[in-house]
Amino acid sequence: MNFYDIFMSPLEKGILTEIRKNIIFQAYGNVLEIGYGTGVNFQYYNPALIKNLIGLDQKTSFELKTAAPFPVQLIKGQAENLPYPDESFDTVVETLVLYSVKKLDIVINEVLRVLKPGGIFIFIDHVLPENQNLSSLFKAANTFWPKIASGCNLTREPHKLINSSGFTIEQSGTSGYDIFRWGIGRKNC
Numbered sequence: 001m002n003f004y005d006i007f008m009s010p011l012e013k014g015i016l017t018e019i020r021k022n023i024i025f026q027a028y029g030n031v032l033e034i035g036y037g038t039g040v041n042f043q044y045y046n047p048a049l050i051k052n053l054i055g056l057d058q059k060t061s062f063e064l065k066t067a068a069p070f071p072v073q074l075i076k077g078q079a080e081n082l083p084y085p086d087e088s089f090d091t092v093v094e095t096l097v098l099y100s101v102k103k104l105d106i107v108i109n110e111v112l113r114v115l116k117p118g119g120i121f122i123f124i125d126h127v128l129p130e131n132q133n134l135s136s137l138f139k140a141a142n143t144f145w146p147k148i149a150s151g152c153n154l155t156r157e158p159h160k161l162i163n164s165s166g167f168t169i170e171q172s173g174t175s176g177y178d179i180f181r182w183g184i185g186r187k188n189c
Helices: 003-027 040-044 104-114 131-139 160-164
Strands: 030-033 051-056 073-077 090-094 115-126 167-175 180-187
Touching: 003 090, 003 160, 003 180, 030 104, 040 090, 040 115, 051 090, 090 167, 104 115, 104 160, 115 160, 160 167, 160 180
Parallel strands: 030 051, 030 090, 051 073, 090 115
Antiparallel strands: 115 180, 167 180
16 A cells, blocks of 8 residues: 555545545556556456456556456646547546646546546546535645645535536535545436
């Protein structure tokens, strides 16, 4: 287990595992996971629905051991410039990635571009909470947090951009005092 997994362990046990169980299993067909990191999502995919999975990350971990019962290919790349033709994937998955990308709007457009018409986008992110006290705390912490946490931005609201970018949101929710937002958006045909 690496440092990130240890640091995230309380959040995984308390919040994220349940969200992952409820939405990742809905991925199907040819799947692209953006920012696979330590591969924590791999165990939640439904093998009966997955044709193959490509994991894209800035820091490729080719030695990452996957016990997945479906083909997995790990590649190095940027979410702002996905190296795939238009309409290549049935499902795109990202969990805890959009708060750290440099150009959020470009990433969302890239997801739309590589998804087939009717394909789904599964996402989980931490966001700026709606609660005023928490929101103020997140804004204050964000003055230094991105510098010490690899660009992690505490004040992003990617769900708002996803909602207005050519997806029909079929499922969505919040957890952990609205700090985490998740959903499944279907690309409009």
